[in-house]
Amino acid sequence: MDTPFATTDWQPTRPPEPGDIDSTDRLPALISTLAAQTKAIYRHPYDPQCWLQRAKTLTELRYPELAVGDAHKALLLCRALLARLGEGRWKPGYRMGFWMREDDCDGVGEKTGESQDEDEGVAERERRITDLQSEAWGVGVGNLCKFPAAEEGRYSLRRYPWMRAEHRVRGDALLALLNEEFAARTSLRGRRSPLCEVRRHAFGLSGADGRDSHDVLGVFALEDLPDGAFLMVDRSKTWGCIGPGLGGSVVNLRGGEGCANPLHPNMPSDDAADDLRWVRGRAGVKKVRLFSLEADFAIPVAWLQHLGIDVFANPDYNTWVLFEIKARENNNSWSDPLHHCVSPLFSLFNHSCEPNVTWNTGKDCIALGIALQRDVKAGEQLFVFYDQYVEDQSLEARRESMWRWLEDDCRCSRCVREAEIEAARSSVEWGGGGVDGSGGGDEKGSSDWDTAEKPVFPEDLW
Numbered sequence: 001m002d003t004p005f006a007t008t009d010w011q012p013t014r015p016p017e018p019g020d021i022d023s024t025d026r027l028p029a030l031i032s033t034l035a036a037q038t039k040a041i042y043r044h045p046y047d048p049q050c051w052l053q054r055a056k057t058l059t060e061l062r063y064p065e066l067a068v069g070d071a072h073k074a075l076l077l078c079r080a081l082l083a084r085l086g087e088g089r090w091k092p093g094y095r096m097g098f099w100m101r102e103d104d105c106d107g108v109g110e111k112t113g114e115s116q117d118e119d120e121g122v123a124e125r126e127r128r129i130t131d132l133q134s135e136a137w138g139v140g141v142g143n144l145c146k147f148p149a150a151e152e153g154r155y156s157l158r159r160y161p162w163m164r165a166e167h168r169v170r171g172d173a174l175l176a177l178l179n180e181e182f183a184a185r186t187s188l189r190g191r192r193s194p195l196c197e198v199r200r201h202a203f204g205l206s207g208a209d210g211r212d213s214h215d216v217l218g219v220f221a222l223e224d225l226p227d228g229a230f231l232m233v234d235r236s237k238t239w240g241c242i243g244p245g246l247g248g249s250v251v252n253l254r255g256g257e258g259c260a261n262p263l264h265p266n267m268p269s270d271d272a273a274d275d276l277r278w279v280r281g282r283a284g285v286k287k288v289r290l291f292s293l294e295a296d297f298a299i300p301v302a303w304l305q306h307l308g309i310d311v312f313a314n315p316d317y318n319t320w321v322l323f324e325i326k327a328r329e330n331n332n333s334w335s336d337p338l339h340h341c342v343s344p345l346f347s348l349f350n351h352s353c354e355p356n357v358t359w360n361t362g363k364d365c366i367a368l369g370i371a372l373q374r375d376v377k378a379g380e381q382l383f384v385f386y387d388q389y390v391e392d393q394s395l396e397a398r399r400e401s402m403w404r405w406l407e408d409d410c411r412c413s414r415c416v417r418e419a420e421i422e423a424a425r426s427s428v429e430w431g432g433g434g435v436d437g438s439g440g441g442d443e444k445g446s447s448d449w450d451t452a453e454k455p456v457f458p459e460d461l462w
């Protein structure tokens with residue numbers, strides 16, 4: 001964010017809305033401003049004004065979730081400043097990153113045009129910070145929706161253009177390492193050669209958005225494999241909740257306290273037979289998602305501070321980083337009634353609504369067993385089903401369910417096939433020329449369809 005990015009990389013997370021001012025012409029200027037404001041935050045991380053200014057720029061650039069994050073930080077700083085203003089002879093220092101005693105401040109700090117703190121009285125200072133606080137609140141609220149919940153906003157998953165290349169694109173060296181791991185895990189007992197490998201351009205040369213798909217990875221069979229063949233055991237879990245523990249033990253990732261996922265029954269007292277994933281399916285995840293002021297900012301920020309992390313001065317914990325981690329966790333985690341984990345090797349399998357691979361959780365709640373569920377030819381891509389609850393449902397219902405994991409419509413062979421059939425059907429219904437039926441030239445869409453002989457009325461004879 002501290003370096004300007006190419007305007008072509010800009011993919012806002014809020015789609016344009018009626019009444020928006022077209023900012024295309026101002027885009028280069030907005031991008032430079034964003035970089036300059038980010039650098040100002042590095043220099044003055046406790047100045048609420050810096051966070052507020054960047055929140056405004058992020059609003060114009062249509063990143064509501066990030067604007068709310070910055071506005072929230074401006075609010076926190078204002079609150080902290082106001083809380084201490086009443087503490088007698090202390091006042092915030094220049095740019096507010098430190099506190100000084102009123103009687104110690106003569107000659108301390110730079111007395112520049114910007115350092116109003118030096119001269120103003122407590123009442124004036126309070127008014128200035130309160131105004132700033134109201135403005136930050138207004139910017140935050142402006143980026144939230146009023147419905148269904150006042151403290152939620154809408155955004156779509158889009159790649160942040162300022163992300164560094166090494167975090168955005170996986171290089172060939174990493175791919176080689178991944179394939180070493182696949183080779184080690186997928187050799188059948190008594191054999192040394194790997195059964196599958198990771199390749200680029202998993203869904204063809206260009207992505208759904210027309211961009212290069214160099215970094216879209218997938219797992220491909222290296223030889224003909226029969227239905228039922230055991231492919232691999234993935235023990236590479238790097239993160240997750242492993243449920244209530246085995247044999248009634250309460251030892252899990254959070255010391256037996258359970259997982260933060262409200263739909264996840266992971267306490268010993270929870271009835272694991274009640275698989276609550278169907279609730280998730282019905283609650284749905286829309287293409288345009290909701291973010292929550294409480295769950296996505298207030299709680300994570302408070303938690304990070306509790307861990308001793310300076311969320312203002314340490315850019316590693318910026319709001320966009322939290323959203324990026326959330327998106328990756330969403331896209332890559334697997335869950336069953338008891339567990340919710342990310343397993344790096346398994347997460348390289350793409351989804352298909354007609355999969356050729358199935359998976360099962362091991363008894364240790366960590367290992368995943370991966371096996372074929374039909375014959376596969378060498379070179380075929382290996383797919384799993386991300387949400388088997390929707391296997392028998394319509395294209396539309398499956399697409400909606402898949403938005404939880406995919407940024408765009410599912411590109412599996414079944415969805416592509418059904419979408420083509422649907423498109424062909426609606427083109428026949430509308431005469432192949434769009435909804436006004438004017439184009440095409442077939443019977444319904446052509447201009448000479450009305451050739452039937454007409455009745456002759458008395459007035460026609462005049």
Ligand SMILES: C[S@@+](CC[C@H](N)C(=O)[O-])C[C@H]1O[C@@H](n2cnc3c(N)ncnc32)[C@H](O)[C@@H]1O
Binds near residue numbers: 216218332347349409
């Ligand atoms: C668990 S990862 C699978 C590996 C991923 N392709 C990669 O390059 O790391 C899930 C992501 O893969 C892509 N993906 C998987 N299945 C897909 C499908 N059927 N249609 C479109 N994209 C898919 C989406 O970008 C999704 O967010």
